[in-house]
Amino acid sequence: MTLDEFDVIRTYFKKKLKRNDILRGIGDDCALLSPPANKNLLVSTDTLNLGSHFFADTPPFDIGYKSVAVSLSDLAAMGGEPAWLLLSLTLPKIDNAWLEEFSKGLFSAMCPLNLELVGGNITKGPLAITTQILGFIPEGIILSRSGARENDLIFVTGTLGDAALALAIFNKEIDERLFSVEEIQQLKTRLFRPLPRIMEGQIISEVATSAIDLSDGLIADLQHILEQSRMGATLYLKNIPLSPQLKKIERTCQQNLVLNGGDDYELCFTLPPKQVPALMKKLVQQNLGEIRCIGKIESTLGLRITQANGLLVDFEHKGYKHF
Ligand code: ADP
Ligand code: MG
Numbered sequence: 001m002t003l004d005e006f007d008v009i010r011t012y013f014k015k016k017l018k019r020n021d022i023l024r025g026i027g028d029d030c031a032l033l034s035p036p037a038n039k040n041l042l043v044s045t046d047t048l049n050l051g052s053h054f055f056a057d058t059p060p061f062d063i064g065y066k067s068v069a070v071s072l073s074d075l076a077a078m079g080g081e082p083a084w085l086l087l088s089l090t091l092p093k094i095d096n097a098w099l100e101e102f103s104k105g106l107f108s109a110m111c112p113l114n115l116e117l118v119g120g121n122i123t124k125g126p127l128a129i130t131t132q133i134l135g136f137i138p139e140g141i142i143l144s145r146s147g148a149r150e151n152d153l154i155f156v157t158g159t160l161g162d163a164a165l166a167l168a169i170f171n172k173e174i175d176e177r178l179f180s181v182e183e184i185q186q187l188k189t190r191l192f193r194p195l196p197r198i199m200e201g202q203i204i205s206e207v208a209t210s211a212i213d214l215s216d217g218l219i220a221d222l223q224h225i226l227e228q229s230r231m232g233a234t235l236y237l238k239n240i241p242l243s244p245q246l247k248k249i250e251r252t253c254q255q256n257l258v259l260n261g262g263d264d265y266e267l268c269f270t271l272p273p274k275q276v277p278a279l280m281k282k283l284v285q286q287n288l289g290e291i292r293c294i295g296k297i298e299s300t301l302g303l304r305i306t307q308a309n310g311l312l313v314d315f316e317h318k319g320y321k322h323f
Pocket of ligand 1: 013030087118119120121122
């Protein structure tokens, strides 16, 4: 039986609501939502397109998962608490098997987070997925890209370059025989099931001076902080955290993936040195992953990258650009 768009919504996307701040969810012309009085609203939208963000052979579960994860990562970068999601789907046809897996992936990324789908749209056309996320931040907290100050330290969560390494392996630019089956699996997870740093973002937001999520590559994204804060920085190459997989590849290639590889969805943030011990302690107490100091904000504009011996690295700046 062929489903129409309303059957699709009912079958795959309309779930029993658990949050009590959704006065009307899927089914009306708008969702009617009741944000808490003492919080501000954070809103962000993102689109995944076939051919750019995923490929014909990407499992639909992963596409569903990632469409939520990329929006959650934007929210994490501003310290937000996720609440509501909208989903606009452009589909070439109604494919039940695809929708079943896609929606499973979507809800699997949402469900640990008390995040609920409150509306969306379905149209016919080349496959594209747009999500819009809404979340809260306590009044008075603004974690933006523009607050970095001289002598702040630059930190990142997790390890960098793994998603780009996975992509390079799929594109046969790097020999997959360097890695075990398990290592390849871990890299695939980094590319298709990124872990948005929601808890870290909330904790960081209390003390950090600026933050961004790393979607286009460390250099490209850090430059946004530097430009908007009107500051410069030095990065210490040897401090950048690398996965065991990344350590296995040739140095020039490794350096390029770490500095310019996109899709990591880790957070990069700046912190006054005196805030470091308390933040480290808090992250450990909450069982959250390590953060690593990779550099320092300076008043001299521009970005410098140094090696262990103190010499400057001659780096290429070619983060992901859409056009
Ligand atoms: P309208 O024509 O008024 O824009 P639609 O008929 O497109 O509304 O959608 C009906 C309801 O289903 C709306 O509440 C809308 O938010 C919801 N909806 C549509 N598509 C999706 C989707 N992909 N995921 C979740 N909710 C959806
Ligand atoms: Mg309407």
